[in-house]
Amino acid sequence: MKKWFILVCTSFLILLSLSACNQNKIQNLKLAEVTHSIFYAPLYVAMEEGFFKEEGLDVELTTTWGGDKTMTALLSDGADIALVGSETSIYVEAQGSKDPVINFAQLTQTDGTFLVSREKMDNFEWDQLEGRTFLGQRKGGMPQMVGEFVLKQNGIDPTNDLELIQNIDFANIPSAFASGNGDYVQLFEPTASIFEKEGTGYIVASFGTESGHVPYTTFMAKESFLKENDEAAKKFTAAIYKAQQWVEENEVSKIAQSIAPQFEDTEIELIETVVARYKEQGSFSTDPILEEEEWNNLQNIMDEAGELPTRIDYDTLVNTTYAKDVMKK
Missing domain, CATH: 3.40.190.10 (Periplasmic binding protein-like II)
Structure with missing residues (x-):
């Protein structure tokens, strides 16, 4: 009886240990950004303030320098998530993509x-x-x-x-x-x-x-990736939302100090000037939801420039589920 009791207790402790390991497991995500800019301050806040780590994510950031290169990295699985202008997802969809690129979290809401x-x-x-x-x-x-x-x-x-x-x-x-x-x-x-x-x-x-407001830069991923990594996408969005709220609530000087390690060759006074300018004109989204009005404004601008291949319905390429879920909390 005593041996049986010890065996049960040992098995329980092993299962408990494995469960804790699974809960603490860090998931790696590859993120490609179209350029490296103070314009993306909330992203760097999420990295520097540890918001991704709090969600159990290790985000590997790569700058791909250009919308076409960023989208190529995403489509070829060189990146799990891309930070780029929403117009690129429209271009891909217009070409008849079998695996649509979905906008799931907005970072900036004006031109920069x-x-x-x-x-x-x-x-x-x-x-x-x-x-x-x-x-x-x-x-x-x-x-x-x-x-x-x-x-x-x-x-x-x-x-x-x-x-x-x-x-x-x-x-x-x-x-x-x-x-x-x-x-x-x-x-x-x-x-x-x-x-x-x-x-x-x-x-x-x-x-x-x-x-006015447009989805100027958003986080996007292939539909197949989101289906297979639903929880990771939600955690990623939660970290971004924390950073957006942090930027909204803190002074320019504190934001500049937070992201300064991302811009080692830039004077802190200049970082403050740029952050202040973007914050004052409302360029940083305060939440990750891409609104339908913004989506329509984007397509109107593309149409006016003669660059809209075809109008794409909001629900086809925009998923606000993750954003709404994390905001409820």
């Missing part, structure tokens, strides 16, 4: 670019672009589509009212402007603020403020 003028202007008006040279972004990319949309919203025809230059590689646009090309340029941060600090150019308008 700014209009920079070579001359300092105290009272900028959009009609001042008429007859001038404008260095835009890559044709077909979200920044360029938003840029053209905003110009048209303000009565400027990008084709006829100014000289629009689009044939410069993304990485070379700032240097082209700095070397004397163009009267205006569309730039991301922190380059826009660096130019302003150096006197190379001056921020006169925000494309994010002008264009």
Whole structure:
């Protein structure tokens, strides 16, 4: 009887130990980001503040430098999750994908670019672009589509009212402007603020403020991955939501200090300037839900730019289940 009791107790302890190991098991996820930018501050907060680890996730981050390369990494299983503009999922779906790319958590909700003028202007008006040279972004990319949309919203025809230059590689646009090309340029941060600090150019308008809410960068994954990794996707979304709330609730200086390790070559004062600018204009989503109105606004912008292959229903490529579940808690 005594031996039997000892055997039962030993078996119970082994099962308990195995159960604890399973609960503490860390799941690895490969995340590809389209670029490495302060614009994605909540993501880096999730990493630096340990929110992914709290959810039992080890996230391996890779910068893939470009929407096409990011989507290629996702489709070829080089990444489990991609952080990229939602327009890329529409392009993939329009090509007849058998495994749709699903937007399941939103990170930024406005465009992240700014209009920079070579001359300092105290009272900028959009009609001042008429007859001038404008260095835009890559044709077909979200920044360029938003840029053209905003110009048209303000009565400027990008084709006829100014000289629009689009044939410069993304990485070379700032240097082209700095070397004397163009009267205006569309730039991301922190380059826009660096130019302003150096006197190379001056921020006169925000494309994010002008264009309204759009799913500018979202976390997405193949439908098959989400079905097979439902719990991991939910945990990932929970970590992002924690970070979004943390960014919303904390001061700019604290946010900058948190993400500073991600930008070792950038002065903390500049990080603060950029975080403040994006936070003030509401670029950081405060929750991971991609709203239907935002989805429709995105397709309207693509359509206006002549880049929308076909309209895709919201429910086809957007899944808010994880976001709504984690927000309930």
